[in-house]
Amino acid sequence: MNKESVHISTFELQGYAVLDSMYSDSEVAAICSCIDTASAEKELAESSKNLFAIRQVITKIPELKPLVFTENLHELVASIFDEPYFLTKAMYFNKPSESNWFVAYHQDLSISVDHKEEVSNYKNWTFKKGQFGVQPPLEILENIVTIRVHLDKTEKENGALKVIPNSHLKGIYRPETIDWNKETEHICEVERGGVMLMKPLTLHASGRTTNHKQRRVLHLEFSSKQLAESLQWLEYCAL
DSSP, rough: OOHHHHHHHHHHHEEEEEOSSSSSSHHHHHEEEEEHHHHHHHHOOOSSOOOEEEEEEEHOGGGGGHSSSOHHHHHHHHHOSOOOOHHHHEEEEEEOOOOOOEEEEEOOEEESSOOOOOOTTTTEEEETTTTEEEOOHHHHHHHHOOOOOOOSSSSSSSSSSOOOGGGGGGOOOOOGGGGGGTTEEEEOBBOOTTTEETTSSSSSEEEEEEEHHHHHOOOOOEEEESTTTTOOBTTTTOO
């Protein structure tokens, strides 16, 4: 079994995996430069002392697409899905060096869609930042793969994700019911240019920044499943 197969096997079993050296230093620099240039020219971001974020970043900065979707990334995503896949969400996060923001344990249960419509088994509708969100059926959530592209070295001290291995195999898992006598926590430190793979149902959290280093991440979500009836993925992008 080759190295990539080992990582994919781990990912399917534990709900997460870390692969370093997916992007070269020059590729990371090109991605960061592209985002910085576009951000300086347009009003794209939500910004505060705790977080700088760009939602729908591939839609808003289309020139970013060829820089992010390298041959390495395509090969990685293709090794996970048995069917043709597509992008469903792309966000850019910069957790500034002075950030004291943290995120408690949770699962990613909501997807972004193009409009609101009452459809069987789609529930918990929201409307935030100009986007409709909804919790789809479990089979849709189980199909999604999140890939976080790390543009800075990410350590425990600057907000590396904490995960609970195997928690994605337990369906909807409420954080308040976590039994720490049975569960364990793993901190996913990632090198600059590395990626973290995660199932949205994997319980995850992140801590405050304590080492005064920023943490820039591209958060990408992929699926191979279409939604029910007339609902469409808000950021659907064929690759």
